[in-house]
Amino acid sequence: MSETSEPVRPRVALFVTCMVDALYPGVGNAAVELLEHHGATVLIPEHQTCCGQPAFNNGYRDEARRMARHFLDVFTPLIENGEVDAIVVPSGSCVAMVTRFYEILFDETKHPHDRRRAASLESVTFELTQYLVDVLGVTTVDSRFPGHLTYHACCHLLRELGIDAQPRSLLAAVEGSEIVDLAGADECCGFGGLFAVKNSELSTAMGRRKVRNIRESGADAVAVNDVSCMTHMNGLLERERCSCRAVHIAELLNAGGDRDAG
Amino acid sequence: MPVEVGAPYRRRLRQALDDEAQRTALDRATARLSAQRAQALAAVDNPRLRQNARAIRQSAIQDLPKLLEQLEANLLTNGCQVHWARDADEATRIVCGIAEKSRTRRVVKSKSMVTEEIGLNHALEALGIDVVETDLGEYIIQLAGEPPSHIIAPVIHKRVEDISELLQRELGMPPTDDPAVMCAAARKRLRQEFLNADMGISGCNFAIAETGTICIITNEGNGRMVTSMPRVYVAVAGIEKVVHSVEDAALLWQAASRNATGQNVSVYFSMSSGPRRHGHADGPDEMHVVLLDNGRTRMLERGYGDATLCIRCGACINACPVYREIGGHAYGRTPYNGPIGAVITPLLADEPASHKELPFASSLCGVCRDVCPVKIDLPRLLLDLRSDIVESGATPRSERLAMKAFARSAEAPARFRRLRGLARLASRLPVRPPPLNRWARTRALPPVPRSGFLESRKRRDRDGRGEPRG
Amino acid sequence: MASSMADARTEILDRLRRVVDEPGRMFRSYEEVRRPEVPMHVTLAEGDSLALAKRFASELEAVKGSYEIVDDLSDVPARVIEQIRSWESESDAMDGKDPRPLQVLGWDPGKLPLPGIRKPLAEAGIEWVVPDDLLDDEDRQRAAAAATGLTGVEAAFASTGTIVLAPAEGKSRAASLLPYRHIVLVPIAAIHPTIESWLASLRSSGQLADLVRDSAQLAFITGPSKSADIELNLTLGVHGPKQVHAVLFDSQRP
Numbered sequence: 001m002s003e004t005s006e007p008v009r010p011r012v013a014l015f016v017t018c019m020v021d022a023l024y025p026g027v028g029n030a031a032v033e034l035l036e037h038h039g040a041t042v043l044i045p046e047h048q049t050c051c052g053q054p055a056f057n058n059g060y061r062d063e064a065r066r067m068a069r070h071f072l073d074v075f076t077p078l079i080e081n082g083e084v085d086a087i088v089v090p091s092g093s094c095v096a097m098v099t100r101f102y103e104i105l106f107d108e109t110k111h112p113h114d115r116r117r118a119a120s121l122e123s124v125t126f127e128l129t130q131y132l133v134d135v136l137g138v139t140t141v142d143s144r145f146p147g148h149l150t151y152h153a154c155c156h157l158l159r160e161l162g163i164d165a166q167p168r169s170l171l172a173a174v175e176g177s178e179i180v181d182l183a184g185a186d187e188c189c190g191f192g193g194l195f196a197v198k199n200s201e202l203s204t205a206m207g208r209r210k211v212r213n214i215r216e217s218g219a220d221a222v223a224v225n226d227v228s229c230m231t232h233m234n235g236l237l238e239r240e241r242c243s244c245r246a247v248h249i250a251e252l253l254n255a256g257g258d259r260d261a262g
Numbered sequence: 263m264p265v266e267v268g269a270p271y272r273r274r275l276r277q278a279l280d281d282e283a284q285r286t287a288l289d290r291a292t293a294r295l296s297a298q299r300a301q302a303l304a305a306v307d308n309p310r311l312r313q314n315a316r317a318i319r320q321s322a323i324q325d326l327p328k329l330l331e332q333l334e335a336n337l338l339t340n341g342c343q344v345h346w347a348r349d350a351d352e353a354t355r356i357v358c359g360i361a362e363k364s365r366t367r368r369v370v371k372s373k374s375m376v377t378e379e380i381g382l383n384h385a386l387e388a389l390g391i392d393v394v395e396t397d398l399g400e401y402i403i404q405l406a407g408e409p410p411s412h413i414i415a416p417v418i419h420k421r422v423e424d425i426s427e428l429l430q431r432e433l434g435m436p437p438t439d440d441p442a443v444m445c446a447a448a449r450k451r452l453r454q455e456f457l458n459a460d461m462g463i464s465g466c467n468f469a470i471a472e473t474g475t476i477c478i479i480t481n482e483g484n485g486r487m488v489t490s491m492p493r494v495y496v497a498v499a500g501i502e503k504v505v506h507s508v509e510d511a512a513l514l515w516q517a518a519s520r521n522a523t524g525q526n527v528s529v530y531f532s533m534s535s536g537p538r539r540h541g542h543a544d545g546p547d548e549m550h551v552v553l554l555d556n557g558r559t560r561m562l563e564r565g566y567g568d569a570t571l572c573i574r575c576g577a578c579i580n581a582c583p584v585y586r587e588i589g590g591h592a593y594g595r596t597p598y599n600g601p602i603g604a605v606i607t608p609l610l611a612d613e614p615a616s617h618k619e620l621p622f623a624s625s626l627c628g629v630c631r632d633v634c635p636v637k638i639d640l641p642r643l644l645l646d647l648r649s650d651i652v653e654s655g656a657t658p659r660s661e662r663l664a665m666k667a668f669a670r671s672a673e674a675p676a677r678f679r680r681l682r683g684l685a686r687l688a689s690r691l692p693v694r695p696p697p698l699n700r701w702a703r704t705r706a707l708p709p710v711p712r713s714g715f716l717e718s719r720k721r722r723d724r725d726g727r728g729e730p731r732g
Numbered sequence: 733m734a735s736s737m738a739d740a741r742t743e744i745l746d747r748l749r750r751v752v753d754e755p756g757r758m759f760r761s762y763e764e765v766r767r768p769e770v771p772m773h774v775t776l777a778e779g780d781s782l783a784l785a786k787r788f789a790s791e792l793e794a795v796k797g798s799y800e801i802v803d804d805l806s807d808v809p810a811r812v813i814e815q816i817r818s819w820e821s822e823s824d825a826m827d828g829k830d831p832r833p834l835q836v837l838g839w840d841p842g843k844l845p846l847p848g849i850r851k852p853l854a855e856a857g858i859e860w861v862v863p864d865d866l867l868d869d870e871d872r873q874r875a876a877a878a879a880t881g882l883t884g885v886e887a888a889f890a891s892t893g894t895i896v897l898a899p900a901e902g903k904s905r906a907a908s909l910l911p912y913r914h915i916v917l918v919p920i921a922a923i924h925p926t927i928e929s930w931l932a933s934l935r936s937s938g939q940l941a942d943l944v945r946d947s948a949q950l951a952f953i954t955g956p957s958k959s960a961d962i963e964l965n966l967t968l969g970v971h972g973p974k975q976v977h978a979v980l981f982d983s984q985r986p
Contacts, residue, residue, distance in 0.1 A: 018672075021715045022682040023708055028715035044719055049672040055665050057626065059648030059657070063669035070673045104645070104761075159628035188583045192625025197697035199623055201279050204704040205587045206625070235705025287963065294964050306774055314772045317765040324755055327748040340945055346741040356737075398970055399961035415961060422963045441965040449970055456971070457872055473944040483909065483957040483972025489949065490905045493867055501744065508940055509771040512927050515952075516774040523960070526775065526892050529795070530972065531952040535945045541901035544866040545948050555740075559747045567758030642761060 010135070011041045013075060013084040015125075017091045018050040019227050027227060030250040031090040031128055037254075038136050043084055045074050053097040056105065057193045065105050065114075071098070072117045079124055086135065087125045090250050091226050092157025095127045100160050127157060128250060129225060133166035141170055142256040145177040147220035152210070152233070152246070153186040154226040163225075167249055171223050174252060182222065183213045191232035207236045215242050223249045264419075265591035267409055271619040278588035284419045288589050291418045292580040298524025299577055299633070306520070315517045316636045318510045319571040323562070329471040329504045330553065336474025340536030342549045349556050350380035356552055357463070357496055358385055364494045364548065366391060366460040370452075372480060372488040373397035374465030375413050375574065376498050376554060378597035379610065382463070394455045396484040398448055405432045410597055411590030414522045414576035419589050452484075462488035462546070466499035467518065467574070468511040469551075474535055476551060477511050479518060481529040489534050495546035497534070502558050502570040508533075514573055517635045521575035557610040564650075569605050569643055571636045578602055578630035578640060584623060593620060601630035601640045608647060618656050621647035679717055686710035771932070775891035777925040784890040785920045785980050791893030795955030796968060797976040808981055809852035812915055815977055816858055816880050819913055835859045837875050837911050838882035840902030845884040845919045845983060863904050875904075881911040881973065886943075886950075888918050891926045894954040895978070898947035905949065914956075914973040919983040927952075 012035060016028045035042050052067030078084045089095050102118035105111075132138040151171055157163045164186075172179055190196070190206025197203075210233060214222055224230045224246050233246040264284070265277045278284065303311075322329060334344045347353035361369070369391055371377065383393045395404040399416040403409065405428050410416030417425070422439050429435045435447040464485060468477040476497040478485040489495050505511055511533070519528045538545025561570055579585050579600030593599035594617060596607040604624060608617040621644045630640040651657060671678045688695055689707045701707065713721070756762045777787050789799040802808050820833040840862050841850040853860060860882075863875045886898040895916055899905050908914050924930040934940035944950055957972030968974045 016715050018678070022685065023710060025711055025713065025715035025718060044716070046716065046720060047675045048716070049675055049678040050668075052669075052672070055669060057645070057648070058622075058661075058665070059645070059650070059652035060662075060665045060669075061649050061652075063665045066669045067672040101645075104642075155625070155627040159632060188625050188627035188629070190583070190625060192627070194697075195622070195625045197700045199275070200700040200703065202275060202584060202587060202623065203625070205279055206583055207705075209583075209587075231708050232705065234708065235701070238706035239704060291964055307772075310772060311774060313765075314768050317767045320759070320765050321767045323758065324752055326752055327745050330745065330748070336945070340948075346737055346744055348740045348743060352736070352740060396971065397961075398959045402961065415964075417961050420963075422965070425962055441962040442967050444962060445959060445967040445970050452971065453876070457876060470944070473941050475944055481958045481960075482970040484970075486905065486909050486949075486951060487971055490909065491866070501748075506767075508944055509928070509931050509935070512931060513771060513774060516927075525795075526791075527894060527952070527954050529954050529956070529958050533944055533950040533952075534948065535950075536948050538899070539946065539948050542899050542948065543863040543871075543902075543904040544906050545899060547867070553744075555744050559744060559751065562751045562758045563747070565757060565760045567755075568760070639761060646760060 009039055009041045010086065011043060011084045012086045012088045012131070013043045013045055013078050015048055015051070015075065015087050015089045015094065016044070017089060017094050019231075020090055023231070024227050024248065027090055027248040027250050030248070030254040031088070034128070034132065034250055034254050035088060037142065038132060038138050040136065043078065045078065048074050051094045051097045052105070053093060054193055056097065056101055061105060065111070068102055068105055068118070069114060072114060072121070076117045076120060079120060085124065086131065087121065088128055088131045089125065090128045090248065092127050092154050092161055092163060093226055093228060095125055096156040096160035098125050127161060127163055127225065129167040129170055130161070130163050133169060138170065139173065141173045141253045143253050144175045144255055145221065145252060147177060148180045148218055149174065149177040149221055149223060149252070150180050150182040150214070150217050150219035151185060151223045152182060152189065152229065154224055154229050155188050157225050158186055167223065167225055170253055171249065180217050180219050182217045182219065184210070189229045189233055191229045193228070196232055203232070204236070207232055208240065211236050211240050211242055214244050219244050221245055221247045221252065223247060223252050225249050265589065267591050267595050271594070274592045274594060275588060278592040283421060284589050285587065287419055287421050288586055291415060292586050295415070295523060295580045299521055299580070302520040302524040302526065311517055312635055312637050315514060315573070316571065318505060318514060319573065319636050322505050322510070323502065323567055323570055325506070326501065326504065329506065330501060332471040333469055333474060333504055334553070336471070337536070337551055340474045342474065342536050342551055345550060345552045347552055347554050347556070353380045353498065353552055353554050353556070354382055354385035357382060357498070358389055360494065360496055360550055361386060361389065361391055361461060364461065366494065368392045368394070368455070368459045369461045369463055370394050370396050370455050370459040370488050370492065371462070372464045372478060372485045373400050373416065374463070374498065375597040376465045376500050377463060378410065380498070380554070380556065382498070394452070394459070396452050396455065396488060397480070398445065398482060401448060401452065402428060405429070409591065409595070411599065412576060412579055413574055413598065419591070456487045456491050459492045461494040461496060462492040463496045463498065464488055466497050466503050468514055469499050469504045470508055470511050470533070471504050472507050475533045477515070478532045478534070479515060479528045479530070483530055485530055486532050489532055489546070490544055493546055494548045494550070495534070496550045496552065498552045498554060500554050500556070500558055518573045518575045521577040521633070521635045561606070561609050564609070565646070566605070566609055566643060568638050569602070569609065571638055572602050572606070573636060575635055576600070577633040577635065581629045581633045583627060583629070584625065602638070605640060605643045605647060615654070615656050618651050621651065679714060682710060682714050771928055773926050773928045775926050777891035781920050781923065781982075784923045784925060787890040788888055788893055788918070788923050789978070789980065791891065792955060792976070792978055795893055797893065797955040797978060799978040799980060802979060802981045805846070805981055805983070808846055808917070808979060809849050811979060812849065812882070813853060813856045813858065815915060819880065819975075832859065832877045833879045835861060835878040836880045836882045837861050837863070837878035837907050839884060839904070839907055843884065843900070843902040845917050845922070846981070862902065863906060866904065866906055875906050875910055878911050879913060881907040881909070881914040882917070883907045883914070884917045885922055887930050888923045889925070889927050889930060890923050892954055894927065894952055897951045897953065898943065899949055900947070905951065908951070908953065909972060912969060912973060913975040913977070915977050915979060918978050918980050920980055921984055
């Protein structure tokens, strides 16, 4: 061991989430680059799939337990054997699933082993911006966005996890951009998981209200932390012929000059 | 066209979403009420108030049987008659019995969701008894032949013009769009009803066990009228309304007032403990209290005790982004709508399956939980209800099979990765399969990339590039 | 009927007794909550009696009531007469078949916090009605015609502008309920800081439960009757009084 040892880089496991993996690999790449740029070593467990939220939200707890168990199989050993210090996720709702709702899925008396495993992950599973700000202490980002930016607060991120200041502070650090207000920024966009198709007209009505607010804000892009909300919003923004787009915050924070902008 | 409460769920939703007039009215009203509420709560220590209110309500439920016995004993000592009803049928039979025995021909009522819940007006009218709603909003919808659409503001879905038209038709009021003139016309008419009624019926905001007291919150004064002018007074109280003490009722009164309309306190808060005393010039000769179960005990048995804490302030309704789009009638034949309604309507119903869409009519955004003065975890209750509905086998078979398949895939990463390929295929078909077709009706589909994130990372590693992976 | 009700009572209580034994069963995400030992004061008010009077007055005004603070006790009857007269000329819709603008529906004068009010009012041509039994038709019609109600209070709260009325012999409910206008005589000594402080003082003297029970109806009134049902437009005097006018005076000063 040398006298002037280098500070140990925190090691994190990335839970990329099923939707980012399938539809938005650019967001996954941006998340990895962001974490590495700000000092973390990123491990990407190969066998990860889904946290089980779609099943849980719709009342299918047996199915949700199966998926959750797989998640625990993949991620718990990494924490327990010290291979990583934390799990980082580019999504608020998936973090809420793991840190808040696994407790409901796994009863102490009926599933003590899974309950214990889930409990061991509760304090070390972070949403991306939460990890960047609260753990890595990030205050500046190497990113540029010429234009007006605004922020939509995804429901689980805001209300289950209480995360709001962190993404906003990072967004404010993006160079060249002007942050504008979004009316009803913390109002639900109407996605709600399968709600978006099971109650499609209602979901659309809620989303159109969001689109109206986005249009009025004059923003060129609206930052969001969950690709689920983002997909619903972009689906409507496109059909309503609004030029603004919802962009995952990882990509907005990673739009450096010498890197691909997602 | 306005929403038909008796229509199936899908039709109700569509009618609600097509009703521009209602949506405008709802928007304005809920925004105003929410703003007033925020202002009123900023003036007090709201976190502490919520903590206290919850403690009062939860401890009351935990002591419920004992408190009900104490309530009954005190009501009897005070000279009231106490009746117990297991369900709506028993309750209406009891009240009808009281009406017949007292030879009641005319009834005046103050706003009461519980009497809507049991269909009391119909039962009395079937006996040829005149029933007049005296809360202005309730009076208006009674004239319109509609049910209430909000537990605090029953006529929130109507515009001034609609109401004016109605009063012109029913009361012969001259044309006007001045709310003061409309109120004056209603006051004049209803004043006669108060003076001539044989029986007054109210609900109950809180029932104080230690004194045997029924508390009513109103702003118009009809609560005092209904409980003071007629010879017979009947209060219908859900068993969950009990609280321990006078101080408890006073705190909850203030919490309810601030959360419902942003008032520090409602204009009137009446605590009725019994018939008029000797030497009093007014007050009823007879006071009856009907203690109603109608599914509340079952709610506790099934683990939904949190929902019995509700003090019926309507804050969740005003905050709900779903309610704002569809209004109260879209929730169907129930006086309870919005987030709390989506929970207790199926739970109180004889056939929970008849309202099985309601717990799913939510994006689980969680604002309701944030605003609830007694901290009811409404999203959690909705999730529990969804699970119960799935367990009961009431969800579509195709959905159950799809969930099973999804879960199975999630346990096998290689198989899971292939789902993306399926999605890519499906999204490029000229006719999209469900549920993509429902999405695509109003929203563009996202392009599905050729490779997923994990897949391309794996390929990069195999090709010897990139950092070490797990 | 009687036996099925005994059944209902037994069934409901039996089921409840079984289920409350398991709080973890009733509340799925059960968290023990402690009842507050000391009731929380939701609102606050402080100061000497004059400060409380001023606070009461401003809160009452904020809810569209009105007030006057009378320095000299002997002026009170004249002020009451003035107020009644000022309303006489207003041509608002009145209730009753034969409205009497100069008729007062009031408490028995002997029950008011200020003695000797009857004579000055009579001399001013104001008729004072004290109902005997409002279940009697004639009494009822007579009461309904009065334009002004006149009462004292059981207590008042500074922090919300609330008055409390407890019916008793000679203190009808109707006096503060039926007429279009309500004049309430409020001795400054009757003004408590908050409802909680009032309840606490009654609780410690052991009078609270009795007051609630014996009154048959304890009424808390905060300003004139209101409705916002018509598109959230505020209207006054929907069923209860449209105007509430408080006359504050210091009954302890010589």
